[in-house]
Amino acid sequence: MQKKTIDHVLRSTWQSVSKMYNEEAAKYNSSMAVGFALLSIDPKKGTPSTSLGPKMGMEATSLSRTLKSMEEKKLIIRKPHPNDGRSVLIHLTDMGKTQRALSKIAVIKFNEKIIGEIGKESLNNFHFVIEKINELIGNKNIFKF
Amino acid sequence: MQKKTIDHVLRSTWQSVSKMYNEEAAKYNSSMAVGFALLSIDPKKGTPSTSLGPKMGMEATSLSRTLKSMEEKKLIIRKPHPNDGRSVLIHLTDMGKTQRALSKIAVIKFNEKIIGEIGKESLNNFHFVIEKINELIGNKNIFKF
Numbered sequence: 001m002q003k004k005t006i007d008h009v010l011r012s013t014w015q016s017v018s019k020m021y022n023e024e025a026a027k028y029n030s031s032m033a034v035g036f037a038l039l040s041i042d043p044k045k046g047t048p049s050t051s052l053g054p055k056m057g058m059e060a061t062s063l064s065r066t067l068k069s070m071e072e073k074k075l076i077i078r079k080p081h082p083n084d085g086r087s088v089l090i091h092l093t094d095m096g097k098t099q100r101a102l103s104k105i106a107v108i109k110f111n112e113k114i115i116g117e118i119g120k121e122s123l124n125n126f127h128f129v130i131e132k133i134n135e136l137i138g139n140k141n142i143f144k145f
Numbered sequence: 146m147q148k149k150t151i152d153h154v155l156r157s158t159w160q161s162v163s164k165m166y167n168e169e170a171a172k173y174n175s176s177m178a179v180g181f182a183l184l185s186i187d188p189k190k191g192t193p194s195t196s197l198g199p200k201m202g203m204e205a206t207s208l209s210r211t212l213k214s215m216e217e218k219k220l221i222i223r224k225p226h227p228n229d230g231r232s233v234l235i236h237l238t239d240m241g242k243t244q245r246a247l248s249k250i251a252v253i254k255f256n257e258k259i260i261g262e263i264g265k266e267s268l269n270n271f272h273f274v275i276e277k278i279n280e281l282i283g284n285k286n287i288f289k290f
């Protein structure tokens with residue numbers, strides 16, 4: 001059987017990971033986006049709302065929807081930025097911190113299971129391939145003749 | 146520096162690939178979703194509309210938006226399914242076939258550049274890791290104690 005292309009397996013594997021995380025999060029009445037946002041917010045200093053989107057690679061509309069639901073669930077609170085009047089800092093509540101810890105455990109568990117299955121050498125090679133792909137994309141000359 | 150988790154690099158790398166394809170497609174006034182749909186439609190026999198969504202891993206709403214824009218651009222036509230009155234076959238027009246060939250070239254080019262960069266052995270290992278990840282997800286016992 002012919003191997004699928006690299007972009008194809010990246011896409012479908014990421015979709016499977018995302019489905020798995022969403023199913024797991026649903027057991028706690030949550031979602032992957034919420035878990036990912038929790039992990040992206042600094043539990044001590046908070047994180048400016050403006051830097052969350054780029055950090056998470058999420059569009060403004062979906063992010064603000066996610067943050068709104070997190071605020072309603074009392075996982076986060078918005079505070080004025082101490083040094084920048086136009087910006088807002090997102091802080092985790094105590095419940096947000098607890099759920100952040102649970103999300104972290106899920107991520108670590110998944111990653112440790114994979115590493116246990118593939119071994120250190122394959123893991124390093126995987127990161128090597130991923131780096132090369134990102135380098136090639138960054139060079140922006142893939143489609144030039 | 147600590148390596149990022151596997152789910153993290155899968156996500157961000159797929160996002161970079163998707164951004165790159167969208168930028169390339171934009172030069173032809175198209176999008177990655179359109180290119181991907183073109184590649185998912187059988188250029189000879191057509192493809193039932195109902196099997197496109199699962200094949201592409203796309204939600205019904207986004208898929209129907211994509212197909213609508215493809216119909217307006219005269220890349221596809223919908224024909225009744227010869228053996229199933231309730232189903233519709235999506236066929237490529239001649240222009241659709243031409244654009245499908247261009248999409249195919251882009252995908253092949255990107256994949257060949259990566260393989261040229263990483264070599265056969267790393268490619269095989271990459272597929273091995275991807276298979277293991279999908280196996281683990283399929284077993285559905287990652288989060289069980």
